[in-house]
Amino acid sequence: MNRLKSLCVFFILVFTVQLSADEAVNFKLPNLKNKNIQLTELLKDGPVLLDFWATWCKPCAKALPKLNKLHMKYLEEGFQVIGINEDGPRNISKVKPFVRSLRVNFPVLIDGNGEVMRKYNVQNLPTTILIGHDGTIIAKYIGFHTKDLKKLENDIQEAIKNYKTSSTGNE
Amino acid sequence: MKKFKEKQYKFKSLFTVLILFNISFSQLNIQTLSTIRNGETLHSKKGKIPSYYTDILLEYRYKGFLAGVRGEGFSSPELNNQYDHINQRYLQYSWKWVNAEVGNFYEIFGKGLILRGFELPGFIYEDQIKSTQYRIIRDFDGFKIKLNPGPLKLTLIDGETIDPLLDPKDKNRRSGRVTGGEASISLPGSISLGTAYLEQKNDITTKLISRQLSWSADPLLEKIGAEDLSIDFYAEYANDGNNFFSKKDNGDPEALYLSGSMIWNYFGTSVEYKDYHQFDFGINDPPPLIRENTEVLLNRSTHILNAFAEKGYQIEFFVSPFASTRVIANYSKARNDYSDTYKPLFQERYIGVEYTGDKWSVRSFFDSGQDDLVSEYKRITTGIAPEYSFSNGSILGFDIQWQRIRRGSPPFFDYNFTNFYTSLKLMDWHSLSFTVSSERSSDPDVTKSEKYFINTSVGWQPIHNIGIQFFAGKRRGGSACDHGYCIEVLDFEGVEMRIETQW
Numbered sequence: 001m002n003r004l005k006s007l008c009v010f011f012i013l014v015f016t017v018q019l020s021a022d023e024a025v026n027f028k029l030p031n032l033k034n035k036n037i038q039l040t041e042l043l044k045d046g047p048v049l050l051d052f053w054a055t056w057c058k059p060c061a062k063a064l065p066k067l068n069k070l071h072m073k074y075l076e077e078g079f080q081v082i083g084i085n086e087d088g089p090r091n092i093s094k095v096k097p098f099v100r101s102l103r104v105n106f107p108v109l110i111d112g113n114g115e116v117m118r119k120y121n122v123q124n125l126p127t128t129i130l131i132g133h134d135g136t137i138i139a140k141y142i143g144f145h146t147k148d149l150k151k152l153e154n155d156i157q158e159a160i161k162n163y164k165t166s167s168t169g170n171e
Numbered sequence: 172m173k174k175f176k177e178k179q180y181k182f183k184s185l186f187t188v189l190i191l192f193n194i195s196f197s198q199l200n201i202q203t204l205s206t207i208r209n210g211e212t213l214h215s216k217k218g219k220i221p222s223y224y225t226d227i228l229l230e231y232r233y234k235g236f237l238a239g240v241r242g243e244g245f246s247s248p249e250l251n252n253q254y255d256h257i258n259q260r261y262l263q264y265s266w267k268w269v270n271a272e273v274g275n276f277y278e279i280f281g282k283g284l285i286l287r288g289f290e291l292p293g294f295i296y297e298d299q300i301k302s303t304q305y306r307i308i309r310d311f312d313g314f315k316i317k318l319n320p321g322p323l324k325l326t327l328i329d330g331e332t333i334d335p336l337l338d339p340k341d342k343n344r345r346s347g348r349v350t351g352g353e354a355s356i357s358l359p360g361s362i363s364l365g366t367a368y369l370e371q372k373n374d375i376t377t378k379l380i381s382r383q384l385s386w387s388a389d390p391l392l393e394k395i396g397a398e399d400l401s402i403d404f405y406a407e408y409a410n411d412g413n414n415f416f417s418k419k420d421n422g423d424p425e426a427l428y429l430s431g432s433m434i435w436n437y438f439g440t441s442v443e444y445k446d447y448h449q450f451d452f453g454i455n456d457p458p459p460l461i462r463e464n465t466e467v468l469l470n471r472s473t474h475i476l477n478a479f480a481e482k483g484y485q486i487e488f489f490v491s492p493f494a495s496t497r498v499i500a501n502y503s504k505a506r507n508d509y510s511d512t513y514k515p516l517f518q519e520r521y522i523g524v525e526y527t528g529d530k531w532s533v534r535s536f537f538d539s540g541q542d543d544l545v546s547e548y549k550r551i552t553t554g555i556a557p558e559y560s561f562s563n564g565s566i567l568g569f570d571i572q573w574q575r576i577r578r579g580s581p582p583f584f585d586y587n588f589t590n591f592y593t594s595l596k597l598m599d600w601h602s603l604s605f606t607v608s609s610e611r612s613s614d615p616d617v618t619k620s621e622k623y624f625i626n627t628s629v630g631w632q633p634i635h636n637i638g639i640q641f642f643a644g645k646r647r648g649g650s651a652c653d654h655g656y657c658i659e660v661l662d663f664e665g666v667e668m669r670i671e672t673q674w
Contacts, residue, residue: 022198023232025232026265028319032387033361033387033389033390034357034361034363034385034387035361036357055463056463056464056465056652057465058465058534061525062527062532065494065527088279088283088289089279089281089282089283089287089456089458090458090459090463091463092282092405092430092458093403093405093430093431093432093441093442093443094432094441094487096401096403096432096434096439096441097432097434097439097440097441097487097489098489100401100434100437100439100489100491101437101439101489101490101491101497101499102491102497103437103491103494112279113277113278113279113283113287113288113289114277114289114290114292115277117292118277118290121200121202121228121230121673122292123202123204123292123293123671123673124292124293124638124671140635140636140673141635142632142635142636142638142673143632143638145564145598145599146560146564146566146599147563147564147565147599
């Protein structure tokens with residue numbers, strides 16, 4: 001345990017020298033039409049909610065239609081939900097039919113080997129991460145709880161407001 | 172015991188320091204997973220034993236640069252098998268279309284026919300022989316370079332391989348090496364072509380090559396005005412890297428995987444085919460083409476892929492007549508070709524109906540299966556799980572499942588047995604969730620007489636990045652599939668607390 005502890009302490013002392021907000025890590029993943037999509041490109045249109053899910057995850061199936069409602073409600077204001085599928089190579093052919101059966105309209109990207117999941121330190125499915133248009137991580141929700149939807153919607157509205165303010169400022 | 176308490180105290184101090192630092196410096200990510208338990212596992216003759224497991228991941232990110240270190244430790248005051256070690260350390264750098272990694276990394280070539288590194292998030296494996304616990308992490312220790320300019324994608328890797336099912340104290344855990352690369356190109360018309368080659372060095376050197384083709388007809392269908400229709404196809408063929416095609420008669424390794432899906436409005440189907448021959452190298456993970464069921468009894472009754480000799484297919488249909496209703500039907504079939512006289516068969520027929528309303532939601536299923544490899548000639552499983560959502564966000568759920576299995580190898584043995592599972596859940600009541608589960612089994616392999624497994628668990632999520640789960644009672648083991656990977660889980664009786672944090 002000593003080696004482990006020394007490394008932890010060393011790590012903290014050496015690297016934690018800068019104060020800053022959590023920044024979203026850029027990634028490039030294929031969508032269901034095999035076209036590569038980059039996060040930085042998506043953020044140009046406004047805030048993004050990443051939803052990490054898999055076909056075998058029961059709460060994910062519950063969350064997807066609820067998130068789809070938010071996607072449709074705020075799409076015209078620049079907000080969008082992006083599904084990140086974590087089925088890996090096993091159930092990949094089932095992803096598209098699954099998405100359609102739940103009548104999900106938002107784009108779904110395939111994280112073939114969980115690379116993006118690790119980049120965002122996602123340990124549980126579903127996990128949703130709200131990212132502001134400036135690439136700042138605004139909120140992270142672990143698991144799906146109906147009672148969180150109200151707070152999530154408030155966070156989305158706030159992110160859209162910031163996006164609009166910033167767009168007006170730039171003009 | 173004193174030593175154990177000292178270790179716990181020191182760990183708590185370190186943990187507090189880490190949290191305090193991270194509150195101020197948010198560029199550092201910390202993840203911890205700990206379990207504290209007192210109980211006994213099946214077949215253990217040591218009685219109730221307290222034990223403690225922890226896993227810590229530290230990551231520092233600055234622009235395109237990432238440094239990480241991960242350690243895990245296990246201790247038990249009554250077992251002489253404690254360990255602690257650094258199991259991963261890595262540096263990554265990303266710039267535009269270049270990504271370089273040194274240290275521990277994961278990679279997949281194609282759909283994993285010849286190479287797949289992965290981890291099972293949140294899963295702690297219990298080693299029955301060594302009476303210890305550790306994470307299942309199959310990574311590579313070396314370097315990886317990934318270039319992705321425009322439609323091209325090139326990956327080069329070199330690293331030591333790991334046997335994740337060997338305990339951390341085993342010196343042979345990292346004994347092999349893999350070197351290889353993959354190149355793919357996206358062409359107009361939604362066509363993608365790729366090829367991968369690698370050399371695996373253990374006592375012998377194995378060369379493997381794979382070719383991939385994927386195609387989506389959607390752009391074409393859109394052009395002709397058939398937007399409601401969607402068609403995809405994927406093919407991958409892999410074999411011994413010394414030959415363009417393998418000859419099965421020579422015992423050469425060979426694997427073929429095909430998949431496709433077609434959707435029309437709210438009706439869809441997916442089809443997959445596999446033919447694997449001598450294709451298990453410990454670094455690959457060919458798709459098993461078995462439905463990964465989440466229902467407790469079905470999840471345990473899974474079929475474990477044997478890529479040395481397995482052929483089969485899987486078809487799944489769905490229809491969603493209303494936004495609230497889904498019907499899913501699945502048929503899977505696999506045959507192991509062990510010899511001219513022994514070709515065990517696995518097959519499963521599944522139908523599930525799901526209804527999701529504003530207040531009520533119900534899931535029900537019926538499944539009929541056969542798995543010769545475990546001498547289960549007829550297996551019928553059915554269940555229903557209604558849930559009611561209260562206006563305050565809390566959910567009350569009930570789950571009932573029943574299974575009848577005929578196990579036999581006449582004239583040596585032939586008998587029937589049943590498993591009956593029920594659970595009652597109250598979820599999202601403030602920040603708490605409660606579950607009471609029970610299972611009754613008359614399986615003579617588990618017990619000589621009918622036996623009950625009754626347990627209760629309480630989950631508490633005070634804030635989003637802390638999850639605490641308390642378990643008490645008896646938990647049934649068996650095969651369990653998690654994140655697409657199936658593994659043997661042991662029975663457990665006792666109390667357990669699991670704490671997960673993310674900062």
